[in-house]
Amino acid sequence: MSILTTKHLGKVYEGKVPYTALNDINFSIEKGEFVAIMGPSGSGKSTLLNVISTIDHPTSGSVCIDSEDPHEMNDDQLAHFRRNTLGFVFQDFNLVHTLTVGENIMLPLTLEGVPVPEIKKRTAEVAALLGIEPLLSKRTFEISGGQAQRTAVARAVVTNPSLLLADEPTGNLDSKATKDVMELFRMLNETKNSTILMVTHDSFVASYCKRVLIIKDGQLYQEIVSDGNRRTFQQEIVDAMSLLGGEPHDLI
Ligand SMILES: Nc1ncnc2c1ncn2[C@@H]1O[C@H](COP(=O)(O)OP(=O)(O)OP(=O)(O)O)[C@@H](O)[C@H]1O
Numbered sequence: 001m002s003i004l005t006t007k008h009l010g011k012v013y014e015g016k017v018p019y020t021a022l023n024d025i026n027f028s029i030e031k032g033e034f035v036a037i038m039g040p041s042g043s044g045k046s047t048l049l050n051v052i053s054t055i056d057h058p059t060s061g062s063v064c065i066d067s068e069d070p071h072e073m074n075d076d077q078l079a080h081f082r083r084n085t086l087g088f089v090f091q092d093f094n095l096v097h098t099l100t101v102g103e104n105i106m107l108p109l110t111l112e113g114v115p116v117p118e119i120k121k122r123t124a125e126v127a128a129l130l131g132i133e134p135l136l137s138k139r140t141f142e143i144s145g146g147q148a149q150r151t152a153v154a155r156a157v158v159t160n161p162s163l164l165l166a167d168e169p170t171g172n173l174d175s176k177a178t179k180d181v182m183e184l185f186r187m188l189n190e191t192k193n194s195t196i197l198m199v200t201h202d203s204f205v206a207s208y209c210k211r212v213l214i215i216k217d218g219q220l221y222q223e224i225v226s227d228g229n230r231r232t233f234q235q236e237i238v239d240a241m242s243l244l245g246g247e248p249h250d251l252i
Pocket residue numbers: 013014015019021039040041042043044045046047048
């Protein structure tokens with residue numbers, strides 16, 4: 001079953017000189033897939049994720065998520081769709097600093113008006129699954145970056161979204177926390193069959209995925225599918241990226 005399909009997706013930024021950031025992007029993601037989007041700096045990765053996540057609007061083509069086009073919804077429908085069908089994980093965690101870790105995780109359920117006993121049950125379940133029970137009563141300034149991202153992942157999955165979207169989720173983490181967070185995504189993908197789409201610069205991070213889509217100059221350029229061996233997959237990704245002549249940080 002297809003969770004995400006883009007058809008002839010395009011994005012032109014208007015300005016003195018209009019700029020085509022995305023041009024005729026066509027791809028699908030099936031239920032339970034774990035996919036990375038890579039590409040040189042300025043190739044359109046964030047634009048693509050923003051258009052899929054409804055943060056921005058496409059100027060042509062369509063996005064279909066769970067059989068619906070969110071760009072055709074009114075504001076109320078869209079708010080509900082974003083809270084229930086999509087989960088977001090950002091580079092800078094985006095936690096609410098006036099709330100505890102537990103309250104951050106509960107937030108999407110609170111906003112949806114889920115009954116309190118159900119909120120408590122689901123928060124406890126996700127905290128146990130992600131190993132953050134001891135953190136629940138802590139404030140956000142009392143936890144590490146890796147723990148903050150774990151909390152953000154918990155908040156993103158507590159609603160059981162159809163599609164989990166992540167923009168450079170390890171961009172602010174050291175190598176140990178990066179590995180921890182990637183193991184978490186892998187666990188969610190393997191045990192909960194979560195469908196995950198992430199943007200990353202990092203070939204190590206991308207090697208946890210099962211498929212990598214490389215974009216160049218706003219167009220789909222190449223697709224690499226994992227053979228199941230993370231090391232050889234990472235090497236394939238590095239080779240493909242180096243052919244693009246990306247910045248050194250694109251090849252890490
Ligand atoms: N709001 C905007 N207005 C005009 N041009 C934009 C805007 N946002 C992005 N662009 C341009 O669109 C292109 C794609 O940008 P985008 O941020 O999607 O690239 P990226 O692949 O995510 O880059 P990076 O890896 O550096 O984050 C770039 O050339 C950028 O300058």
